[in-house]
Amino acid sequence: MARPLWPVRSGTILAPMALYQFTRPVDFVTPVVVAALEGWVDAAGAATSALEHLGDGSEVVVRFDGDELFDYRSRRPVLDVLDGKLTELSWPEITLRHKSLEGRDVLILSGPEPDFSWQKLASEVAELAVRLRIDRWISLGAIPAAVAHTRPVPSLATASESGLLGQDEQPGPEGLLRVPSAALSVIELTVSRAGIPAVGFYAQVPHYVAGPYPAASAALVERVGRHLGLNLPLGDLADQAEAHRARLDELVAEQPEAREYLERLESLSGEERLPSGDEIASELERFLRGESSGGEGPPLDGR
Numbered sequence: 001m002a003r004p005l006w007p008v009r010s011g012t013i014l015a016p017m018a019l020y021q022f023t024r025p026v027d028f029v030t031p032v033v034v035a036a037l038e039g040w041v042d043a044a045g046a047a048t049s050a051l052e053h054l055g056d057g058s059e060v061v062v063r064f065d066g067d068e069l070f071d072y073r074s075r076r077p078v079l080d081v082l083d084g085k086l087t088e089l090s091w092p093e094i095t096l097r098h099k100s101l102e103g104r105d106v107l108i109l110s111g112p113e114p115d116f117s118w119q120k121l122a123s124e125v126a127e128l129a130v131r132l133r134i135d136r137w138i139s140l141g142a143i144p145a146a147v148a149h150t151r152p153v154p155s156l157a158t159a160s161e162s163g164l165l166g167q168d169e170q171p172g173p174e175g176l177l178r179v180p181s182a183a184l185s186v187i188e189l190t191v192s193r194a195g196i197p198a199v200g201f202y203a204q205v206p207h208y209v210a211g212p213y214p215a216a217s218a219a220l221v222e223r224v225g226r227h228l229g230l231n232l233p234l235g236d237l238a239d240q241a242e243a244h245r246a247r248l249d250e251l252v253a254e255q256p257e258a259r260e261y262l263e264r265l266e267s268l269s270g271e272e273r274l275p276s277g278d279e280i281a282s283e284l285e286r287f288l289r290g291e292s293s294g295g296e297g298p299p300l301d302g303r
Helices: 045-055 120-132 183-194 214-228 236-253 255-271 279-288
Strands: 020-022 032-036 059-064 080-083 084-090 095-101 106-109 136-144 157-158 200-205
Touching: 020 120, 032 045, 032 183, 045 106, 045 136, 045 214, 045 236, 059 236, 120 136, 120 183, 136 183, 136 214, 157 214, 200 214, 214 236, 236 255
Parallel strands: 032 106, 032 136, 136 200
Antiparallel strands: 020 059, 059 095, 080 084, 095 106, 157 200
16 A cells, blocks of 8 residues: 555654655566666766666656655756646656566666755665565666777676676775765665665766767666666667767867877776776766866767
């Protein structure tokens, strides 16, 4: 039974209001959650684009209360005005959607990163995950990095416990990495502390690329498929990645400075090493400041 969104009195104690509400009855078998949120740790929108691809045709099963989570002055609802008449409002929202992938129940948590109530949201998502008997949690993200668009998209992986990652899923970086947290990471950590195994995959996006980067989205979809043992088709993502690569190649060919910088990145890619914690923190700081080129190499827009 869905939990009510209104306060319920029990004796003299007023029960707290829940942030979520079911839209229909649910009955899943060992479901997994794949999650990504728009905003921080979603460079080039790669993670949320991957999730949009995975969730195509999915059905909303849970909605979270946007009034408790968003600052509408910074993330305003979209208003439709037709022939001078106010007709429709589209509100930012976080939802949990269901889709069956090769017979596997997959729940997709998506939406904008919330402005408020991170800890409350994380606690209730963890409670919901326990109620639904979630078998595994998978976070998706993307970070800017000193990598070349001419090489396969590298990724970093995290795991709440040893043994969760496959042989081709390299955890890292080693040592302490201290960076500004995303709301998604707060949720994942809370979920894992509730006893649910959790992993995260973070695609590295060339920091000189401005705009979307479909190659990273495709890489994340493939990563989820390999981790779950599912054959997930890439569909249009593969074509988009190929066309985008061609446009970037053309832009680089027109700029000698960009060609030289790309050659340096390619030489680093040949080392097949994970970036250090300091390197990742530095790239994230540049990303926060909006310096997409990282002070080296011109930003390229392959759209």
